[in-house]
Amino acid sequence: MNVQEYIASGVLEVYALGDLPAHERAQVEENIVRYPALREELARIEWTQAALLKQASIAPPAAVKQHLMQRLAPPAREGQTVGWVPAYWRLAAAASIVLAVVAGYLAFYYRAQWVRSQVALNEYMAQNQQMAQNYNTVNERLDKLQADLAIIENTQFTKVVMTGTQNDPQAQASVYWNKTTEEVYVSIQSLKGIARENQYQLWALVDGKPVDAGVFDGGFTGLLKLKNVKGAQAFAITVETRGGVASPTLSAMQVIGALPRG
Amino acid sequence: MKNKDTKALDYLYDHYAAALYGSVVRIVKNEDIASEVLQDVFLKIWERIGSYDPGKGRLFTWMINVARNHAIDKTRSREVIKSRKTDDIDLLVHKIDRTETGETHTDTIGLTEVLNRLTPDQRFVVDYLYLKGYTHTELAEEFNIPLGTVKTRLRAAMMELRSLLNVEDKE
Numbered sequence: 001m002n003v004q005e006y007i008a009s010g011v012l013e014v015y016a017l018g019d020l021p022a023h024e025r026a027q028v029e030e031n032i033v034r035y036p037a038l039r040e041e042l043a044r045i046e047w048t049q050a051a052l053l054k055q056a057s058i059a060p061p062a063a064v065k066q067h068l069m070q071r072l073a074p075p076a077r078e079g080q081t082v083g084w085v086p087a088y089w090r091l092a093a094a095a096s097i098v099l100a101v102v103a104g105y106l107a108f109y110y111r112a113q114w115v116r117s118q119v120a121l122n123e124y125m126a127q128n129q130q131m132a133q134n135y136n137t138v139n140e141r142l143d144k145l146q147a148d149l150a151i152i153e154n155t156q157f158t159k160v161v162m163t164g165t166q167n168d169p170q171a172q173a174s175v176y177w178n179k180t181t182e183e184v185y186v187s188i189q190s191l192k193g194i195a196r197e198n199q200y201q202l203w204a205l206v207d208g209k210p211v212d213a214g215v216f217d218g219g220f221t222g223l224l225k226l227k228n229v230k231g232a233q234a235f236a237i238t239v240e241t242r243g244g245v246a247s248p249t250l251s252a253m254q255v256i257g258a259l260p261r262g
Numbered sequence: 263m264k265n266k267d268t269k270a271l272d273y274l275y276d277h278y279a280a281a282l283y284g285s286v287v288r289i290v291k292n293e294d295i296a297s298e299v300l301q302d303v304f305l306k307i308w309e310r311i312g313s314y315d316p317g318k319g320r321l322f323t324w325m326i327n328v329a330r331n332h333a334i335d336k337t338r339s340r341e342v343i344k345s346r347k348t349d350d351i352d353l354l355v356h357k358i359d360r361t362e363t364g365e366t367h368t369d370t371i372g373l374t375e376v377l378n379r380l381t382p383d384q385r386f387v388v389d390y391l392y393l394k395g396y397t398h399t400e401l402a403e404e405f406n407i408p409l410g411t412v413k414t415r416l417r418a419a420m421m422e423l424r425s426l427l428n429v430e431d432k433e
Binding site: 009011013014017018029032042043044048049051055056057059060061063068069071072073093094097098105 | 268269270271272277279281288293300305308317318319320321322323327328372373376391392397398413420423428
C-alpha cells in the first residue's frame, strides 16, 4: 500500500469524522496499526478536528448538566451485597478516564505551548536579522561619511566650487581634486532634475580643452568618485544623453567653476 | 463511591459539553432537542466508556463521533431530515457562544473568520460535514459530487484548517 496516496485520499479524515461504514472502519484501524505514518497523520487530523469543533463550541443550557447528573446518580441503594466488585471497577475505570483525559489535555496543552514558543522564536529571529541589517546599513553610511570627511579635510585636495550658468542660476556643485594623485570627487549642492535618459557629465578644462571626467546620476549624498584628471584649470557639468558624450554640449552646461589661483 | 464516579463525568462534561453541544445543535437545529440529545450522548458515553479504545484515536474524537451519530439518528427518527436540509443553518452559527469551560479563547479568531479563509469548495465540505451534520455519502448523493472528490476536498480543507488553527489556536 502506498501510504502517501492513502493519506491523500482523505479516508483518514472521514474516519475521524466517524462516517465510515463498519468494514471500512475496520480496514482503517488495521492500517493504522500497521503503518505508524498513518497513525501520526490521523493524530494531526484529530487535532485539527478538535480545534475546529472547539471554535464551533456553543455553551449548553446549565439545566442539561443538572438533569444529567440526576439521571446518573439515582437514590443510592444500600444493598451492600452487589456493591463491591462493580464499585471497584467503576472506580478503576473512572481513574483511568481521568488519567487519559488529563494526559490528553496535557499533550494538547504542551503542544500548543511548543507551537507558541516556536512562533515567538521565529519572530525574534526575524527581528534580530532586521536589526543586524539596520546596523549594517548605518555602519556603511558612517564609513562613507568618514571617508568623505577624510577627503574634505585633506589639504591635498583642492575644493572647486562650481556655480550656476544662465541655464540654472541657482545651481551649485563642488569638485574635490587632488593634483598629485589626480583623484576627482564631485558633490552636489543643488542641480535641477534631469530625464531618465540623461546623465550629468563632469568636464575638466585642461589647457583650454574639455576633458571627460565621468558621468553620474543625481540623488546621492556626500562625495562621488569620478575619473582621474591631470592638470585641470576648471571644472564644469553638462547634461548629456545617458552614458556621456565625447565633447560637451555647451548649451546644456549647468555649473562651472575655476581653480583658485595660486 | 458514586460521587467519585461522577467526578470523571463532571470533568468530561465541563471540558467537552460545549464542543459537543455546538455540533449537536447545528445538526438538530432545535435547542430543546439538542439539550435532550446532549444528555443522551453523555449517558451513552458513560455507559460505553469501556469500549473506548485509545489505540483507535483520541477520546474527543470518540465522543464527537458518538454525539454526531446520535444527533443525526435523532433528526432521521423525527423525519425532519428534509426540512433540515432546506433550512439555513447560518442563523444558528451567529448564536455561537464562547465555550465556558475555563479555557477562554479570547485571542483566537472566530469560526466564521477561519471558514472565510478556506476556498469555496473547502468551506462547502466543512460546512456540510461539520456544521450541518451531513454524512459524506449524503453530501455526495445530494450534490452529485463523486465520493472520492468529497474526500479529497475534505482532506484539502483539513490541511488548510490545520495551518490556520495551529497558529491561531493558542490553547
